[in-house]
Amino acid sequence: MDIELRNIHKRFGPVHANDAINASFRHGRIVGILGENGAGKSTLMKILSGFQPADEGNILIDGAVIAYDGPTAAIACGIGMLQQDPLDVGAFTVLENFIYGSGGGIALKRAQAEAQLEALSARFGFSLDAHQPIESLLIAQRQQLEIVRLLALGVQTLILDEPTTGISAEQKDILFNALRRLAHDEGLVVLLVSHKLEDVIDLCDEVVVLRGGRNVGAMAMPASGRGLTSAVIAETKRQLVTLMFGEALAAQSRPRFALGAPALAAEALVAQDQRLDMQPISLTARAGEVIGLAGLDGSGQELFMRACARLGRVASGSLEFDGRSSLKLSYRQLFRRGCIFAAAGRLEEGLIAGLTLSEHSALVADDKLQIDWKAVEKQTISRIERYRVKGRAGDAIEQLSGGNQQRLLISLLPDAPKLLILEQPTRGLDVDSARWIWTQLLARCQRGAAILFNSSDLEELVTYSDRIFVFYAGRAHEVPAVSSATIDELGHMIGGDF
Numbered sequence: 001m002d003i004e005l006r007n008i009h010k011r012f013g014p015v016h017a018n019d020a021i022n023a024s025f026r027h028g029r030i031v032g033i034l035g036e037n038g039a040g041k042s043t044l045m046k047i048l049s050g051f052q053p054a055d056e057g058n059i060l061i062d063g064a065v066i067a068y069d070g071p072t073a074a075i076a077c078g079i080g081m082l083q084q085d086p087l088d089v090g091a092f093t094v095l096e097n098f099i100y101g102s103g104g105g106i107a108l109k110r111a112q113a114e115a116q117l118e119a120l121s122a123r124f125g126f127s128l129d130a131h132q133p134i135e136s137l138l139i140a141q142r143q144q145l146e147i148v149r150l151l152a153l154g155v156q157t158l159i160l161d162e163p164t165t166g167i168s169a170e171q172k173d174i175l176f177n178a179l180r181r182l183a184h185d186e187g188l189v190v191l192l193v194s195h196k197l198e199d200v201i202d203l204c205d206e207v208v209v210l211r212g213g214r215n216v217g218a219m220a221m222p223a224s225g226r227g228l229t230s231a232v233i234a235e236t237k238r239q240l241v242t243l244m245f246g247e248a249l250a251a252q253s254r255p256r257f258a259l260g261a262p263a264l265a266a267e268a269l270v271a272q273d274q275r276l277d278m279q280p281i282s283l284t285a286r287a288g289e290v291i292g293l294a295g296l297d298g299s300g301q302e303l304f305m306r307a308c309a310r311l312g313r314v315a316s317g318s319l320e321f322d323g324r325s326s327l328k329l330s331y332r333q334l335f336r337r338g339c340i341f342a343a344a345g346r347l348e349e350g351l352i353a354g355l356t357l358s359e360h361s362a363l364v365a366d367d368k369l370q371i372d373w374k375a376v377e378k379q380t381i382s383r384i385e386r387y388r389v390k391g392r393a394g395d396a397i398e399q400l401s402g403g404n405q406q407r408l409l410i411s412l413l414p415d416a417p418k419l420l421i422l423e424q425p426t427r428g429l430d431v432d433s434a435r436w437i438w439t440q441l442l443a444r445c446q447r448g449a450a451i452l453f454n455s456s457d458l459e460e461l462v463t464y465s466d467r468i469f470v471f472y473a474g475r476a477h478e479v480p481a482v483s484s485a486t487i488d489e490l491g492h493m494i495g496g497d498f
Contacts, residue, residue: 001061006022006059007056008044029205034194037401039210061077075153126141126178144178263322266281278474280316286450322339340414340419341421347397351408383408418449426457472495
């Protein structure tokens with residue numbers, strides 16, 4: 001299967017998300033789709049996979065114009081997309097999710113489906129138990145299930161959106177080996193949307209780069225992503241960044257600040273959870289300090305963070321915020337005292353779908369009983385300009401790209417909090433947007449805030465953390481010397497090699 005996109009246009013109000021995009025994807029190739037947040041790459045992939053229609057333009061498969069009206073029709077044409085958060089059903093088992101959407105529904109013969117699931121899993125080295133409930137799977141296993149489900153449905157083009165977020169180095173190797181086999185040995189088209197340039201260099205044969213809704217160029221990757229010298233990788237990254245942003249970016253760095261009094265003090269704290277055996281954790285975060293938490297999804301760092309914010313239950317231990325016990329306080333009480341929690345799920349917990357940018361500003365206004373909408377709109381426009389949000393005060397929040405939603409979320413944080421507890425603050429953001437977010441966070445740190453954050457980006461953890469704690473199976477281990485720690489060493493620790 002070869003795919004061609006001709007003159008694809010997509011508008012959302014005044015925003016021209018895709019502007020006359022032309023691109024070709026050949027069978028047997030792995031192509032990276034790159035661009036800054038808001039560049040139009042996710043929109044383009046949603047058009048190709050049937051999740052939304054183009055305003056103008058055509059999709060050609062093997063030279064013939066194809067029209068479809070939804071993702072099911074796109075799959076019937078051989079094109080399937082693996083979302084960043086796999087679209088599975090939590091109440092179902094692995095096998096039931098595999099069967100679901102097959103056309104025969106749950107009535108499909110279970111024995112036949114289980115045999116097909118086992119064969120596909122074995123073919124790619126995936127570890128899937130047909131009878132295991134979905135909610136107990138790691139994100140990597142949910143991705144594996146979605147891949148074999150799409151293959152069982154006959155897709156010949158596989159689109160993946162940020163597939164390496166929250167998975168280990170070993171799980172990434174399994175995934176990448178499967179994708180190489182699908183493309184290079186079996187002739188599929190594999191399209192990878194990612195902000196992790198190292199992954200793109202490692203996996204892809206070529207890239208297509210979008211900027212401002214336009215295709216600004218393509219670039220072949222080095223002959224072998226594996227075994228490349230650090231100099232070649234660095235030069236390739238520089239070229240990709242220049243294509244993405246129009247210029248090279250300076251090296252990452254961060255200032256260090258004088259430390260003040262403890263903002264958070266957890267002593268032998270055990271976060272309560274029925275599925276994970278959490279162990280006692282002691283951690284103190286002082287004003288001006290940034291503490292990073294590393295670990296695979298489900299290792300306990302999220303449970304610990306939510307317990308510290310009083311959004312999760314505590315089984316035992318002590319917890320203090322700003323010098324006073326906080327175990328009997330609610331998050332609302334902590335919030336009023338300067339403890340701010342920001343969830344990884346932007347639209348699930350951080351922002352409210354259906355509300356405009358101005359309405360979000362009104363929610364954090366000092367006086368919510370009597371809203372001065374003119375003042376709110378003025379303040380919203382100021383936030384948009386200061387935080388470089390690509391959107392208008394009257395836009396619904398879901399109209400914004402993920403990066404712009406994150407910029408707005410950060411703009412809603414108080415300017416001078418005492419403690420910021422942040423889940424994946426730069427999840428899914430391009431390098432420039434991630435740096436911008438950290439500029440704003442470190443400004444608050446300089447004003448006396450302590451920051452406790454988790455991230456699946458090891459480079460981010462090493463760059464911005466004063467201290468790092470690695471979580472594994474409910475236990476936390478502090479990295480001895482962050483200043484000399486390498487990303488490779490951190491990766492091994494995350495996998496349980498201490």
